[in-house]
Amino acid sequence: MKKIKTSPFMPSEVEIAKVSDNEIKIEAYPFESGYAISLAHPLRRLLLSSTIGYAPIAVKIEGASHEFDSIRGMLEDVAVFIINLKNIRFKLKNDAEKVEVNYEFTGPKEIYGKDMETEEVEVVTPENFLATLNEDAEVKFSLIIHKGIGYVPSEEIREELPEGYIPLDAFFTPVRKAVYEIENILVEDNPNFEKIVFNIQTDGQIDPLSAFKDALGVMYKQMSVFNNELNIDIVQSAETQEEIPGLKKLLQKIEALNLSARSHNCLERAGIKYIGELVLMTENELKNVKNLGKKSLEEIKEKLEELGFSPEKGLSSEEAEALKKRIEKIKS
Template identity: 30%
Template structure:
């Protein structure tokens, strides 16, 4: 028989220390369950602490990991290592396409990253690369939830431009530290309180980490409960609203417009790879491109009109 007197937790409170750290108090306990539960929750937190990480990286005109880009201080492996250390959070989704497009001389930082989803960069001042001269730096990436980290996007190599795709296989935890300690009451030493001290890197809040661990605990124990004949509760489906920061069409390659080979090559010769890059140009800008005449211009305008777009548009991401 289950003895309620031995296990009667009736209070759980959360004290937020700062953005990265919280202390969770669970009380009261009348036996050694506090130590058992504390150790169990700590282990579960480490096993279920998923976060967002950059999994695919592609740099324009780079086909080797051991390659030095002219005009950039860092080597390719150093740039990739800097990208690994960027802490990102995606709102209401499990993946996002990221893009950096800069022209030197300048310092490329994490805050220069743009996305087709609503993202939060915890360390925006993180330096990715130092461009020393008039060099074009173009990087596209894919950021996914670490629970999907083994999934490889085979079409990523063909997106926007052809270059070698670097797959980042490391899966670091969002947890920095998890400790638990037990406090005994001065009045009644048999009554105990369990405290969980959770600290994360900011990509997910400590409270969310704790909720995730409880979700997985319930998920696995529901299997046992169903075998033992406990009543099943109705499942409630949660619909996640996907919030786009900008129109994802702007991030698609100009190849999606099905332009002629001449028009496409002329645009790419001036670093116009994305539909968003093309929309920012006006007719005079395009006519200044060598070998790009009125015939090519009319073709571009026709294809954009079919997608309900036009030239000389003002869009949210400016490089």
């Protein structure tokens, strides 16, 4: 007979692996069947649509009135220049929302992203190519760089620009890749639980973990519309899990302590599965675990102290009660 539950299984494991400077892999599990996709899909959409980035929204080039023009002494015509410009990724310093930057280059020269660094602007793609100037060429241009989210077509920008500026399609999102896979995972002989595996890559304007945290924050805020009207606490802030110090460690299974086989087996037979359960126990309660000898007790205390915890130490009564409820939900 299928076990009757009064609440869904609570996932407890999150693993983060750095793939490169601008790419990470995040795994979260175990979810009950169907729950993983319910979370993964909206998070992916929020990563791509709501992560803050920076983009040039307009360019003014001396001697050019439109994007099909050409500049004397520059190998690329204006259309190609604009395409190359869009591939250079900027970041505004001092948390500015908008800057207008003026540039002037003389040839012979190949212009790259690194040449466009200023006191106000950082370039996160310094090796990206912009244009080639011959020996008697001179090019002067100005950029308006803006902070924003998502994509804004040039038609929606045109009317707000100063005279002489060519509007650009603005690709603000710094997230270059946000994909996920749903994998099956075994939980207590049940193969129908699921794991979310996210792969997130950014262009360098923001690190991928911060982008993921921002997406979570946006999701919480969007859901909070229900809180007041329905008089329920559906969500809390993105910092909720930090209310209990080291919550992630406390919700790890006891396998993470790398205990000896004897100590691990004693705890397992006593039904103790999570590190937080050990932290919630007094030393006397630990001593009373069946077949747990003095040597095993000392080993457990030592392992907990390495993580910054020990029985009867480190958690307030409120934190202990909150942790107890979290573990009960996970085990239900």
